[in-house]
Amino acid sequence: MPTDFDVIVIGAGPGGEVAVSRLVAGGLRVALVERELIGGECAYWACIPSKTLLRPPEARAEAAGAAGLSTPEQDWPALRDYRDYMIRHLDDAAQIDGYREQGATVIKAAARLTGRGPWRIEADGRQITTEHLVIATGSEALRPPIDGLDQVEVWTNREATTLREIPRRAVMIGGSAVGVELGQFLARMGSQVTIVQRGQRLLDREEHRLGELVADRLGKDGIDVRVGRQATAVRQEGDDTVVELDDSSRVHTDVMVLGAGRRPRTGDLGLDAVGIRANDRGALDVDMHCRVTDDGLWALGDVTGIALFTHVAQYQARVVADTILGTPRRADYTAIPRVVFAQPEIAAVGLTGEQAREQGINLATSELDLAASLARPWTYETEPTGHLGLLADRERRILVGAWAIAPQAGEWIHQAALAIRAQIPIDTLLDQVAQFPTYSEAYLKATERLDL
Ligand SMILES: Cc1cc2nc3c(=O)[nH]c(=O)nc-3n(C[C@H](O)[C@H](O)[C@H](O)COP(=O)(O)OP(=O)(O)OC[C@H]3O[C@@H](n4cnc5c(N)ncnc54)[C@H](O)[C@@H]3O)c2cc1C
Numbered sequence: 533m534p535t536d537f538d539v540i541v542i543g544a545g546p547g548g549e550v551a552v553s554r555l556v557a558g559g560l561r562v563a564l565v566e567r568e569l570i571g572g573e574c575a576y577w578a579c580i581p582s583k584t585l586l587r588p589p590e591a592r593a594e595a596a597g598a599a600g601l602s603t604p605e606q607d608w609p610a611l612r613d614y615r616d617y618m619i620r621h622l623d624d625a626a627q628i629d630g631y632r633e634q635g636a637t638v639i640k641a642a643a644r645l646t647g648r649g650p651w652r653i654e655a656d657g658r659q660i661t662t663e664h665l666v667i668a669t670g671s672e673a674l675r676p677p678i679d680g681l682d683q684v685e686v687w688t689n690r691e692a693t694t695l696r697e698i699p700r701r702a703v704m705i706g707g708s709a710v711g712v713e714l715g716q717f718l719a720r721m722g723s724q725v726t727i728v729q730r731g732q733r734l735l736d737r738e739e740h741r742l743g744e745l746v747a748d749r750l751g752k753d754g755i756d757v758r759v760g761r762q763a764t765a766v767r768q769e770g771d772d773t774v775v776e777l778d779d780s781s782r783v784h785t786d787v788m789v790l791g792a793g794r795r796p797r798t799g800d801l802g803l804d805a806v807g808i809r810a811n812d813r814g815a816l817d818v819d820m821h822c823r824v825t826d827d828g829l830w831a832l833g834d835v836t837g838i839a840l841f842t843h844v845a846q847y848q849a850r851v852v853a854d855t856i857l858g859t860p861r862r863a864d865y866t867a868i869p870r871v872v873f874a875q876p877e878i879a880a881v882g883l884t885g886e887q888a889r890e891q892g893i894n895l896a897t898s899e900l901d902l903a904a905s906l907a908r909p910w911t912y913e914t915e916p917t918g919h920l921g922l923l924a925d926r927e928r929r930i931l932v933g934a935w936a937i938a939p940q941a942g943e944w945i946h947q948a949a950l951a952i953r954a955q956i957p958i959d960t961l962l963d964q965v966a967q968f969p970t971y972s973e974a975y976l977k978a979t980e981r982l983d984l
């Protein structure tokens with residue numbers, strides 16, 4: 533049966549965008565359906581504004597730590613204007629034109645699935661059919677079960693990244709990527725910040741040691757870090773929002789910011805109408821090609837719940853597009869970098885010690901204090917800190933994981949990512965030569981310390 537399109541992509545976040553461009557370049561008839569803004573969460577309310585906001589406080593702290601420099605002044609209105617420029621003033625007109633020029637049909641409307649065999653969706657009052665349907669609808673902030681949450685003003689990542697004024701006080705619910713990045717940003721801009729973290733450590737999915745080191749750094753920013761704690765209730769008392777914790781303590785604040793995880797956006801897609809079920813976390817389960825079903829339903833990005841990063845959404849988009857275009861690819865998630873853009877940067881890749889032991893790996897680990905071992909930290913800043921940790925498989929003699937907290941760790945963690953992904957033999961790593969004086973020299977020293 534002829535269809536209106538070869539592929540319809542629902543959702544124009546970074547995942548949907550890459551899929552569309554690749555599929556159009558491959559000569560297919562493609563429609564992109566987006567109900568808000570082309571660019572998705574990442575471009576307007578997540579990665580781009582948060583990294584834009586974090587950079588000046590990072591540069592300021594780095595300047596303060598470089599010999600002979602004074603601390604630069606912070607200019608919030610100028611930073612706010614640049615943030616607004618970077619999020620395109622929440623206007624996607626140029627993006628719509630861009631995709632139309634590429635040859636895609638762009639429909640600005642919410643899509644719902646209405647039929648199968650062929651796939652049919654309803655958008656903007658129209659029914660359209662397609663051979664392949666790609667769901668790339670992303671995720672939204674999870675609202676934890678806290679009494680009174682609906683009665684007070686709460687910021688999700690959207691309000692936090694588009695903020696106009698710096699609040700005097702902020703309570704972050706959740707102490708992982710969102711809580712750490714936005715918590716440090718607010719603290720550096722002068723807010724009094726409390727992080728309430730349910731897990732026993734900050735960044736509780738990462739190596740235990742990293743959580744301790746991060747808590748230490750955030751403590752130096754004056755952030756009140758409460759681990760192993762949850763908010764149970766929240767209420768308004770005059771001008772104050774009062775957050776009650778499970779140890780009966782109370783924190784008075786001006787805003788409460790949610791960073792307690794994400795929920796895939798599948799609820800209003802009409803999946804029931806076509807006999808598809810999301811899993812119990814609301815995500816769409818996919819196979820290694822990102823297929824939901826064998827008859828042309830695909831999913832990519834946050835909606836799959838696999839690893840909620842833009843680079844993963846874009847990778848899955850390449851896998852989906854190439855597979856649809858006739859060059860099947862399998863997604864391999866073994867060496868996806870995970871960077872938290874705090875100052876200094878926090879980076880990890882591959883397995884944690886706990887995950888490696890669960891997999892029965894005979895594990896060798898090492899940790900390097902960068903200031904005690906390298907020249908670069910001292911040429912970089914007057915009070916250097918930083919650590920690199922490595923995890924290796926003794927039997928296969930390859931790296932299986934790495935973590936770091938140090939300046940620019942988000943850049944040089946990619947060496948570990950490549951070593952893990954390509955299974956570079958430890959003996960090759962022991963023969964590497966890194967430029968002197970760089971942070972990259974840490975890899976040789978940390979590899980030499982592995983008890984293999
Ligand atoms: C504060 C914050 C900072 C982050 N920083 C980083 C970072 O630095 N690096 C990184 O890699 N990741 C970061 N992330 C994660 C990153 O934002 C996501 O992983 C990424 O946006 C996922 O892309 P996506 O394409 O799957 O979905 P999204 O970006 O969520 O886009 C999905 C799109 O689908 C649309 N949509 C949904 N339902 C429908 C429907 N029914 N019909 C039509 N359209 C629909 C939505 O409107 C949206 O535009 C951050 C997240 C947060 C919250």
Ligand SMILES: NC(=O)c1ccc[n+]([C@@H]2O[C@H](COP(=O)([O-])OP(=O)(O)OC[C@H]3O[C@@H](n4cnc5c(N)ncnc54)[C@H](O)[C@@H]3O)[C@@H](O)[C@H]2O)c1
Nearest residue numbers: 676706707708709710728729730731791792793840871872
């Ligand atoms: N730099 C980046 O790449 C970046 C930055 C921000 C966000 N992200 C992505 O966005 C996603 C969402 O980030 P996130 O930090 O919101 O979620 P997350 O799922 O990474 O972590 C949520 C944290 O909140 C804690 N938590 C959960 N419920 C809680 C409660 N009721 N009270 C207190 N603490 C609670 C958990 O212990 C956990 O540590 C992540 O998967 C991350 O990959 C990436």
